Amino acid sequence: MAKAGDDWHIGVIGGSGLYEPGALEDAQEIAVKSAFGEPSGPVVTGRIGGRRFTFIARHGAGHRLSPSRVDYRANIDVLKRCGVTDVLAISAIGSLREEFAPGHFVVVDQLIDRTSGLRERSFFGDGIVAHVPLADPVCPRLSAMAAGAADKAGATVHQGGTYVAIEGPQFSTRAESLLYRDWGAHVIGMTAMPEARLAREAELPYALVGMVTDYDCWRDAGADVEVAEIMRTMAANADNARALLAELGAALPAEREASPIDTVLDAAIVTPRDAWPVAASARLDAVAGRLVGLLGEGKA
């Protein structure tokens, strides 16, 4: 597990249109199992600019998983098992603001969760209860570095923006889209929740770079969001996303200073250690591996 002074190891979750990470030195595909379910696909690990990156395509190879079917817990658990220290999520997003135009990048800093609640949103609950803080759901350090890398890669970057996560897979109604604008949201997507919640529970600093693919339906009376347009814009953006990763690899400092998120579970788990059920502890051996310690210490 990551400790202060460890090297960076960035887990990248590639969204719609980003199914492979581009040039990774010493790339290796590895199959990692999770007790929480099926990850979206195999992970690919390698180096960019001398730093380790591990990549997983959120919707799987061939985009076969809808946002409601992605096993977000398995993906985060698998990245944690690979030893990643931080997670960079890359997503296609719709714009709720005129100034966030298609092709622009948005480094999201707030989230509104409108998913239906059917997605598994916590690693805890089987006899071990944890309440992590989520007031600021993204890591400001990784977000700033991602914004700098996107800028260097030549993208138009907006630093900050509120992302509303809808269940989908259908796009929003016009009334919903107008409502989200009234709520102050800037962009819309279907995947950042529960991904960001779970990264926090796994003590992984999380940043989200959204690539605007369309104006959501608030803007043009009578017009719909069209997935073909989104995929065209995303394909054009994918090279920029890969350039961002290259710039990020080059910009990461040699040593990773500790983040407060690395130890967020210390003050979040309310169940006393000696009451943790063995089976639940075993499932959490990566997510809460820092605290699980010797397996078998808990109750049967």
Ligand SMILES: CSC[C@H]1O[C@H](OP(=O)(O)O)[C@H](O)[C@@H]1O
């Ligand atoms: C293919 S358009 C809708 C789809 O794209 C976004 O996915 P991701 O965040 O993985 O890039 C959006 O959230 C929807 O899942």
Ligand SMILES: Nc1ncnc2[nH]cnc12
């Ligand atoms: N308009 C939109 N609504 C929801 N998710 C999206 N992903 C890309 N564009 C989107």
